[in-house]
Amino acid sequence: MHCLGELKKKLKADGVDGFLVTSEINVRYVTNFTGNESILLITPGHDYLFTDFRYAEQAQLDVPWAKIAVKKVSLIKTICGRLKRLNVKKLYVESSHLTFSQYLEIKECMERIKLVPTKGIIEYYRERKTQEEIEKIEKAIVVAEKAYLEIRKKIRVGVSEKYLSDILEFEIRKQGGLRSSFETICVAGSRASQPHARATDRKIQEKEAVLIDWGATFQSYNSDLTRVVFKDRISRKFEKIYQIVLDAQRFAIECVKPGIKAKDVDYAARSYIESKGYGECFGHGLGHGVGQEVHEYPVINKRSKEVLAAGMVFTVEPGIYIPGWGGIRIEDIVLVTKDGCNVLSRLPKSLKDIQI
């Protein structure tokens, strides 16, 4: 992968003997290896992929440039054996992806090794998508959108939330997706006030809005979208709140470009919702990066310290949730371009469009 050379340079420059990549997704990003429970050791010299018997054959095929080591007793013990032979004294670890138990196990094997906690080294590269990655995300979006348009036809009174999410899963696969990128949220009526409620066997009633938050995985890349639809005539209250959320989303998207602080994008939507008196009803962040993970960097919320850069891909998903009444969220995916942004998702979302 393109970042490997830079990582090796960084290790040399920082005077570190190796970098233990324990995040499964980061291992996949660097190696394209899709097996689970495998750990990558990058050193200024050779690189080593530690895996188990199940993936030994696949690892040889997928990562010919690394030395493949198959664990005997425990992956960490196999790794420590290698670290000793390489005389590694100072090792970068991914502190958010190394368990306390793995930390203790390494320290037990190698008393004098210095484990330097790091955060976001590979995530820095993952945040800035290559053209190839953007195309895969676009494909993941198209798959999700096509699948949605199919099931949208089937939304009617008496159909259950779970049935809709089950056929959505099937359509995603039929359209060429690997699967849903997460468990579809498909909730009707007042249940939509729980931003992450599960789809249940509950049947859609008359005059209920349906909130669907779904996505597709295409070649390890994901999409994540939300739409609200309404079968009958929309109530005044619903209309008013929907328009507030839609405008908030537009204000946020309008300010996306390189050099802008992520928290300012959040602020654009949040301050508008607050000005309309619904600040308390928008309790989550505005968005999150999407790529090999459904939730990744950049984080778009009021505490984010990130500055937008070209190649970043993230969701913009303001919402208003009122317990006992329901909830509205509108979610699209944007790409930061050289001088602004492209909205990659294209499903219509005006008040007129959300009526079936």
Next chain:
Amino acid sequence: MHCLGELKKKLKADGVDGFLVTSEINVRYVTNFTGNESILLITPGHDYLFTDFRYAEQAQLDVPWAKIAVKKVSLIKTICGRLKRLNVKKLYVESSHLTFSQYLEIKECMERIKLVPTKGIIEYYRERKTQEEIEKIEKAIVVAEKAYLEIRKKIRVGVSEKYLSDILEFEIRKQGGLRSSFETICVAGSRASQPHARATDRKIQEKEAVLIDWGATFQSYNSDLTRVVFKDRISRKFEKIYQIVLDAQRFAIECVKPGIKAKDVDYAARSYIESKGYGECFGHGLGHGVGQEVHEYPVINKRSKEVLAAGMVFTVEPGIYIPGWGGIRIEDIVLVTKDGCNVLSRLPKSLKDIQI
């Protein structure tokens, strides 16, 4: 949940002020709360569930006996605030489910707190299934079996591996399952030599065996099964190796009962496969517990230190894998009873049965 009282007693007896449960599944086991990214603090007095805005409403409904705290900045900081107010000096942590970064964050907030690494405290209870849990696993098995029987009819030359796994997913949901319990392994021909290969768009060819490893999730509980099927006449070599795997599985199942060492069950299958000259071709453990996780305790392999006890539910899945030729694995789920075991899964598997 039934273990909460015992856990509180244990904390008192061990002179520990609290137990921080960071494993999502363990939190779910103790609380029945299905939201993600939530952490439970058990103390001899009150208990606290730390979650975020998305799940606040659901947490109140699901866990009325705990105090619900919604995170502001970070979950760990919110927890540390509570630990300070409770004057917690010695805290049990789940070392396999606490990240190095969370460990560092707690230590930074509370210099003097003693974090005691523990392993398997809640897993001990999870290993021993209650009648209610067994019934859910049985349901997850029945769902998986019914779905399999539907797609078995569709196995023929020219159908792709991925198509089969896609319709299997749909059938699982149609039969009342929440979803597949993991990404279905559906591989044909020589690809089956990779024990965990992904289903691809590759179409099934003549004279190829198809290996399907799949499971269903039903109310948070899982199943995990494997069958090999053959469309044409079975080759002599295939027949011979299949029978070895089948006999190995039978020998293993025959020795399952309370008091037996898990590694002896593994040995029963492994030594037989070795005696037939295929020892090198069976590189993984014999089985694993199944419950709220697809892979959980007990571990059934040659290094396992566990002793079987009534209520344990695990897979028995010997396999023989020959690179370039293919692979055979047969997987069923057994329950350890008071004086022996019940095989909970019922799909036929004789040489005759695997020919379509």
